[in-house]
Each structure stands twice: as C-alpha cells, then as structure tokens.
Amino acid sequence: xxxxxxxxxxxxxxxxxxxxxxxxxxxxxxxxxxxxxxxxxxxxxxxxxxxxxxxxxxxxxxxxxxxxxxxxxxxxxxxxxxxxxxxxxxxxxxxxxxxxxxxxxxxxxxxxxxxxxxxxxxxxxxxxxxxxxxxxxxxxxxxxxxxxxxxxxxxxxxxxxxxxxxxxxxxxxxxxxxxxxxxxxxxxxxxxxxxxxxxxxxxxxxxxxxxxxxxxxxxxxxxxxxxxxxxxxxxxxxxxxxxxxxxxxxxxxxxxxxxxxxxxxxxxxxxxxxxxxxxxxxxxxxxxxx
Numbered sequence: 001x002x003x004x005x006x007x008x009x010x011x012x013x014x015x016x017x018x019x020x021x022x023x024x025x026x027x028x029x030x031x032x033x034x035x036x037x038x039x040x041x042x043x044x045x046x047x048x049x050x051x052x053x054x055x056x057x058x059x060x061x062x063x064x065x066x067x068x069x070x071x072x073x074x075x076x077x078x079x080x081x082x083x084x085x086x087x088x089x090x091x092x093x094x095x096x097x098x099x100x101x102x103x104x105x106x107x108x109x110x111x112x113x114x115x116x117x118x119x120x121x122x123x124x125x126x127x128x129x130x131x132x133x134x135x136x137x138x139x140x141x142x143x144x145x146x147x148x149x150x151x152x153x154x155x156x157x158x159x160x161x162x163x164x165x166x167x168x169x170x171x172x173x174x175x176x177x178x179x180x181x182x183x184x185x186x187x188x189x190x191x192x193x194x195x196x197x198x199x200x201x202x203x204x205x206x207x208x209x210x211x212x213x214x215x216x217x218x219x220x221x222x223x224x225x226x227x228x229x230x231x232x233x234x235x236x237x238x239x240x241x242x243x244x245x246x247x248x249x250x251x252x253x254x255x256x257x258x259x260x261x262x263x264x265x266x267x268x269x270x271x272x273x274x275x276x277x278x279x280x281x282x283x284x285x286x287x288x289x290x
Contacts (some may be wrong), residue, residue: 003087010086011079018075030189036074036196040067043155043200052207052220052261056152060205065277066156072277077163081170107185115185120194121244126172128240128247133168135237140168143284148227149273151265153220155200162284198243207261218245221259229264 020026021033028034048058107115134144143162150157185191201208202223209221218241226239238255241248248254274280 003090006086006090007083011083014079014082018079032189032192033075035193036070039193039197039200040070040155043197043204043206047154047205050206052205053153056154056205060152060154062150062152062160063154063156066150066154066160068277069160070156070158073159073161073163073166077166081166085170112185112187116187116191119185119188120191123173123191124195124242124244125247127169127242128244130169130172131240131242132237132253134165135240143168145267145270145273146280146283148265148267149270149280150203150227151270153203153205153224153227153265155204157203158196158199162280164284195243207259209259214245215249216244216246218243221261222248222254222256224261224263224265225255225257227263227265229266229268229270 017026018033021031024031024034105118107118110118134140143164146162147157147160147165150160198218202218202220204220206220209219210217214222218239222239222241222245226237228238231238232255235255238253239245239248240253245254274283
C-alpha cells in the first residue's frame with residue numbers, strides 16, 4: 001500500500017504543479033508550460049520570417065500531430081512517469097541505496113555558474129549516449145523510429161517521440177544527477193530552458209550553423225543530416241548531439257557533406273509507420289522486419 005500511495009501522491013503532485021503553471025501560479029522562470037509555448041511561438045515566427053526550405057508550408061506536414069506530441073510528452077505522460085519513479089526511489093531507499101551514496105562529486109559548494117555548467121555538460125553527454133543507443137540497438141530503434149518518421153522538419157518535431165523514450169532517457173538522466181550528489185542546481189531551470197530552445201532550433205526550418213561554434217553547439221544544419229533518409233555506408237546514424245555537437249566531433253560521429261537543406265528525410269521502411277498518434281503510440285512493440 002505504501003508504494004501505491006507514493007505512486008498516486010507523485011502523480012497528484014505533478015498534476016497540481018502543471019495546473020498551477022497553466023494558471024500562472026508558478027514563477028515565470030520556472031513555468032515550463034508557458035515557457036514551452038513562448039519558445040515554440042518565437043521559433044515558429046523565425047521559421048515563417050526566415051525559412052530555410054522556402055517551398056515548405058508554414059503549416060507543414062504533421063504540424064498538428066507534432067504539436068500534440070509536445071504537450072503529451074512534456075506534460076501528460078510526465079504524470080505517469082513521475083509516479084513510477086517515485087516508487088523506484090522508495091524501493092531503493094528501502095534497500096539502503098540512497099542518492100547520496102552514488103555521488104561521485106558534490107557540487108553544492110561550487111559557484112552557481114560552475115554548477116550549471118557541469119550539470120548542463122553531464123546531462124547532455126548522458127543524453128548523447130542514450131541517443132546513440134536508440135540508434136545502435138534494434139529493440140530501442142523500433143521506438144525511436146517514431147521521431148525519425150518526420151518527413152518535413154519544423155520546431156515541433158523536437159518533441160515528437162515515442163513515450164518509451166521517456167522510460168529510456170529518464171533513468172540515465174537521473175543517474176547523471178545522482179553523480180552530482182543527487183541534486184539539481186537551484187537555477188537548473190536555466191539549463192532546461194536553454195536545452196528546449198536549442199532542441200527547437202535544431203529541428204526548425206531555419207539555416208543556422210553558428211560559425212566556429214558549430215563544433216560546440218548542435219545546430220539545424222547539422223541535425224538535418226541526423227534525420228536524413230540516406231546515411232553514410234555502414235553507419236547506424238550520425239550527428240547524435242542533443243544540445244552539444246562536440247560529442248560527435250570527439251567520437252567521430254559527425255557528418256555534414258553540404259548545407260542546401262534539400263535532404264530527403266526518414267528511414268528505409270518508414271512508409272509502414274502509422275500516420276496517427278494512436279497508431280504510433282503502440283509502434284515498436286511488434287517485431288520489425290529488417
């Protein structure tokens with residue numbers, strides 16, 4: 001019964017916080033609901049004003065489907081995930097395994113800027129590594145295909161992904177936090193909003209490469225080739241960077257042959273992907289033919 005209570009309390013707490021955010025009862029700098037809305041509108045306006053692929057419509061293919069995914073993955077499914085992870089946390093605690101016991105470094109006494117920098121870099125590497133696994137292992141790739149079924153890139157494609165990816169990403173991101181003494185810096189919202197903005201821009205119909213900074217920050221030009229239908233021979237994927245591109249340059253998974261923007265997107269066999277949300281919700285659980 002204790003686990004059930006923990007599960008329900010976590011869901012209730014997350015729901016209440018989200019509702020308060022929608023009703024503007026959360027400080028603006030921690031309001032992820034309206035923060036996501038504002039960032040989305042700003043990046044969409046940039047797409048409209050400065051389109052890279054000028055023949056792409058403002059309301060592109062699957063625009064509304066991707067917009068729904070943004071709120072489903074960021075808020076609705078987060079309710080369920082919060083419950084499960086509260087139960088896992090309780091189980092670990094009962095087994096004598098605390099978050100602090102896994103800490104490698106404790107950054108709580110560090111200056112705020114260094115806390116945020118380490119938090120940003122560590123979590124981005126964890127996500128890069130997870131992203132590589134999503135491509136490398138077929139059991140994970142079956143779920144990640146939902147994200148790669150996008151045929152026209154736009155900001156909302158950023159959060160179009162199968163709900164199982166939350167199950168895969170969350171534990172490793174949590175593990176990254178545990179390595180830092182088990183806490184997020186008080187100003188972690190800065191990192192989260194930066195990550196959302198970079199992710200939206202990477203999927204947007206805007207031509208940005210950031211000059212020499214392209215070797216550090218991921219960008220729309222580089223990320224477009226991550227979604228390319230045709231990959232280099234023998235490769236299971238390229239340009240896996242989330243916010244930072246430097247991991248791809250370090251581990252030699254970078255690939256950028258040109259920057260016209262005219263790249264067919266998807267993957268071989270993507271015509272079998274269901275075109276609606278409910279069909280994609282269950283995609284990946286059936287054995288996929290190679």
